[in-house]
Amino acid sequence: xxxxxxxxxxxxxxxxxxxxxxxxxxxxxxxxxxxxxxxxxxxxxxxxxxxxxxxxxxxxxxxxxxxxxxxxxxxxxxxxxxxxxxxxxxxxxxxxxxxxxxxxxxxxxxxxxxxxxxxxxxxxxxxxxxxxxxxxxxxxxxxxxxxxxxxxxxxxxxxxxxxxxxxxxxxxxxxxxxxxxxxxxxxxxxxxxxxxxxxxxxxxxxxxxxxxxxxxxxxxxxxxxxxxxxxxxxxxxxxxxxxxxxxxxxx
Ligand SMILES: Nc1nc2c(ncn2[C@@H]2O[C@H](COP(=O)(O)OP(=O)(O)OP(=O)(O)O)[C@@H](O)[C@H]2O)c(=O)[nH]1
Ligand SMILES: [Mg+2]
Numbered sequence: 001x002x003x004x005x006x007x008x009x010x011x012x013x014x015x016x017x018x019x020x021x022x023x024x025x026x027x028x029x030x031x032x033x034x035x036x037x038x039x040x041x042x043x044x045x046x047x048x049x050x051x052x053x054x055x056x057x058x059x060x061x062x063x064x065x066x067x068x069x070x071x072x073x074x075x076x077x078x079x080x081x082x083x084x085x086x087x088x089x090x091x092x093x094x095x096x097x098x099x100x101x102x103x104x105x106x107x108x109x110x111x112x113x114x115x116x117x118x119x120x121x122x123x124x125x126x127x128x129x130x131x132x133x134x135x136x137x138x139x140x141x142x143x144x145x146x147x148x149x150x151x152x153x154x155x156x157x158x159x160x161x162x163x164x165x166x167x168x169x170x171x172x173x174x175x176x177x178x179x180x181x182x183x184x185x186x187x188x189x190x191x192x193x194x195x196x197x198x199x200x201x202x203x204x205x206x207x208x209x210x211x212x213x214x215x216x217x218x219x220x221x222x223x224x225x226x227x228x229x230x231x232x233x234x235x236x237x238x239x240x241x242x243x244x245x246x247x248x249x250x251x
Contacts, residue, residue, distance in 0.1 A: 021092040021125065024085045026132045028124040029067070029097060031105040033077030039117055040077075047150030048196045055112040060202045061227055062108045063101060071246050073136055075143035075199030079105065080124075082132065084250045098123060133243045140239060143199040148189060152178040155185055194232045201230040203246060
């Protein structure tokens with residue numbers, strides 16, 4: 001076998017390397033903390049910790065900037081970053097995008113937190129704008145469900161209930177039951193901080209900046225963009241409208 005055949009045979013066994021994102025599709029990379037139920041147990045307040053949320057938001061922002069995203073959304077230990085159909089980073093190679101987003105998220109979070117944490121990553125593809133809106137509605141609904149469950153569970157645990165008791169009380173129960181359980185203890189779920197119930201959005205906003213033109217000696221307005229951290233996201237239909245505006249700005 002000559003050297004070229006040898007090289008080609010072995011390179012062909014990089015079996016998934018030719019996989020690329022579907023042309024023209026919206027892409028979401030979603031990273032998720034590995035084993036964060038354990039990782040957070042001794043490090044962060046339950047069920048919500050402002051430092052943990054700040055580290056996740058910082059990681060979301062870094063992913064948005066580094067990979068050229070349009071919108072990043074974080075809740076719990078996950079971050080979804082949206083990329084436009086025209087996105088061409090790494091020639092849309094799946095392995096590159098998945099491995100580097102996981103590596104980058106792991107490094108950013110670990111540096112912020114001061115302990116080694118790892119993230120996995122996966123790709124979601126949407127061919128229609130409505131798919132993208134539905135995707136982020138889906139993740140936000142997950143945030144709301146987990147927040148209600150987590151608050152109800154840790155309220156019971158703080159009252160002295162065991163893991164088994166708290167789990168049994170909540171098992172199969174309705175949203176109304178969990179809301180009522182909190183309300184009886186003086187907590188109105190609708191007044192819990194929005195970032196805990198709805199997650200945090202990270203996106204670009206434009207603003208006007210005064211600049212000085214040395215040629216004409218005039219003050220001129222320049223349009224710049226900066227990252228906005230939104231801890232008070234709209235929900236339901238208002239979130240749809242908010243997302244559609246973001247998508248329309250891209251197209
Ligand atoms: N204490 C604390 N835990 C948090 C916070 N945010 C997220 N978590 C934890 O993160 C976990 C995320 O759940 P999963 O991603 O389903 O579980 P995981 O243990 O990370 O498992 P894998 O993702 O499958 O590796 C939850 O169980 C929470 O315990 C927080 O603010 N405080
Ligand atoms: Mg996880």
